[in-house]
Amino acid sequence: MRRCQSWDIFCTVIDNYGDAGVSWRLARQLAQEYGHTVRLWVDRLPVLARLVPEVDATRATQQVAAVEVCHWRSPFPDVLPHEGVIEAFGCTLPETFLAAMARRCPPPLWINLEYLSAEAWVPSHHLLASPHPRLPLTKYFFFPGFGAHTGGLLRERDLTRRRAAFQTDSAAQAAFWQRWGVGPARPGERRISLFAYENGAVAELLHGLAHASRPVTCLIPEGRLLPQVAAALELSLAPGQAVQRGALRVHVLPFLPQDEYDQLLWACDFNFVRGEDSFVRAQWAARPFVWHIYPQQDGAHWRKLETFRAVYVSGLPPEAANALSALWQAWNRQRGVQEAWQACETHWENLAAHAVAWEKHLAGQPDLAHLLVQFCEQTL
Numbered sequence: 001m002r003r004c005q006s007w008d009i010f011c012t013v014i015d016n017y018g019d020a021g022v023s024w025r026l027a028r029q030l031a032q033e034y035g036h037t038v039r040l041w042v043d044r045l046p047v048l049a050r051l052v053p054e055v056d057a058t059r060a061t062q063q064v065a066a067v068e069v070c071h072w073r074s075p076f077p078d079v080l081p082h083e084g085v086i087e088a089f090g091c092t093l094p095e096t097f098l099a100a101m102a103r104r105c106p107p108p109l110w111i112n113l114e115y116l117s118a119e120a121w122v123p124s125h126h127l128l129a130s131p132h133p134r135l136p137l138t139k140y141f142f143f144p145g146f147g148a149h150t151g152g153l154l155r156e157r158d159l160t161r162r163r164a165a166f167q168t169d170s171a172a173q174a175a176f177w178q179r180w181g182v183g184p185a186r187p188g189e190r191r192i193s194l195f196a197y198e199n200g201a202v203a204e205l206l207h208g209l210a211h212a213s214r215p216v217t218c219l220i221p222e223g224r225l226l227p228q229v230a231a232a233l234e235l236s237l238a239p240g241q242a243v244q245r246g247a248l249r250v251h252v253l254p255f256l257p258q259d260e261y262d263q264l265l266w267a268c269d270f271n272f273v274r275g276e277d278s279f280v281r282a283q284w285a286a287r288p289f290v291w292h293i294y295p296q297q298d299g300a301h302w303r304k305l306e307t308f309r310a311v312y313v314s315g316l317p318p319e320a321a322n323a324l325s326a327l328w329q330a331w332n333r334q335r336g337v338q339e340a341w342q343a344c345e346t347h348w349e350n351l352a353a354h355a356v357a358w359e360k361h362l363a364g365q366p367d368l369a370h371l372l373v374q375f376c377e378q379t380l
C-alpha cells in the first residue's frame with residue numbers, strides 16, 4: 001500500500017477567520033499527530049498571524065509548530081507538489097502548480113475540503129470524484145460532517161482529555177482569567193463568551209442580561225460585534241475594558257490566539273459562536289452554545305442552520321429543545337432574544353447536561369484527519 005505522508009494545503013482567505021482557522025488546525029494535526037510533512041499556503045498571512053501569533057506575516061516561508069507556512073503569492077514558485085494536495089473550501093490552485101501536479105509520477109491525491117453541513121445530502125456527496133477536464137488528475141470532494149459516511153469533524157487526538165482536565169482544574173481556569181485580565185467570578189455568576197457577526201439583537205441581549213436574576217459576565221473578543229455592543233452600552237470600548245450594567249459585567253478581550261480562544265470556550269458556561277470553526281469548537285467545549293451562522297445572500301444558510309439545530313436539540317427534553325431552538329432562531333433572526341434567553345435560563349441544567357452528552361457522542365466518531373488519512377491510504 002502506498003502512503004500519503006506529505007501535503008500541500010492551499011487556503012485563500014475569503015473573509016473573516018474560518019478559512020485560515022480550519023486550514024491551520026488540519027495542517028498542524030497532520031504534522032504533529034501523523035508526523036507528515038505539511039506545507040500550508042495562505043494568501044493573507046496577517047489573518048493567520050492573528051490566530052497563530054508565532055506566524056510572522058512578513059516572511060515568505062517559515063516553520064511553525066512543525067508546519068511549513070508559506071505565503072501564497074503570484075507568480076507561484078516552482079515547487080514539486082507533495083503526495084497529497086488539499087484545496088480548502090474550493091480555492092483555485094495556481095495553474096503552474098496544477099501542471100506540476102499532472103507531471104508528478106504518481107500524481108498527488110487531490111482533495112477539495114468542503115464546508116461543514118449536517119444536511120442530508122452530505123453523505124452522498126462525500127468523496128465524489130471529479131476528473132480534471134484536461135489534465136490526468138482527479139479531485140475528490142471531502143465533506144466534513146456529523147455522522148457516518150461523512151468526513152467527520154476536526155478533533156485533535158488529545159482534545160477531549162485536555163478540555164476535561166482544564167474544566168476540572170480551577171487553578172488552570174484562574175490562570176486563564178488572570179492572563180486576560182478578568183477577575184474572579186462573583187458568587188453564582190455565569191460566564192458567557194460572545195463571538196458573532198453584526199447582530200441587531202445584541203442590545204436586547206445585553207439589556208436582558210443586565211436584568212438577570214444572577215450575575216453574568218460577558219466576554220467579548222474584539223471584532224465585528226464590538227461597535228454594536230459599544231452603542232448598546234453608550235460608550236466606546238477597547239480590549240481590556242470592563243463595564244457593569246446591573247447584573248451584567250461586560251469584559252472586552254483582545255482577539256485571542258486560537259488555542260486561547262479554545263480555552264475561553266472551555267472556561268465559559270455558555271458560548272455564542274459563529275461561522276464554522278468556532279461553531280465546531282463550541283461543541284468540543286461541551287458547553288451549551290448558540291450558533292450565529294454565516295449569512296448567505298440567497299438565504300441558503302437557514303436550511304443549514306435548521307438542519308443542524310434539529311439534529312442537535314433532538315436529544316433534549318421537548319421544552320428545553322423548544323427553548324434552545326427559539327434562542328437560536330431569535331439570534332439569527334436578530335429579534336426576540338431577550339425572551340428566548342429567559343426561557344433557556346429555566347432549562348439550564350438540561351442544556352448543560354446535553355452539551356456534555358453531545359460532545360461525548362461526537363467524540364465517539366472518527367475525526368476528520370483520521371478519515372482523510374484513511375481515505376488516502378485506500379485510494380492510492
Ligand code: TRH
Nearest residue numbers: 016017018021221255256257258261274275276277278
Ligand atoms: O471568522 P468566521 O466568521 O469564519 C467564517 C466561516 O468559516 C464561514 O463558514 C466562512 O464561509 C467564512 O468565514 C468565510 O468564523 P469561524 O469559522 O468560527 O472562524 C473564526 C476563527 O477565529 C476560529 O478559528 C476561532 C478563531 N478565533 C480566535 O482565534 N480568537 C478569537 O478571539 C476569536 C473570537 C476567534
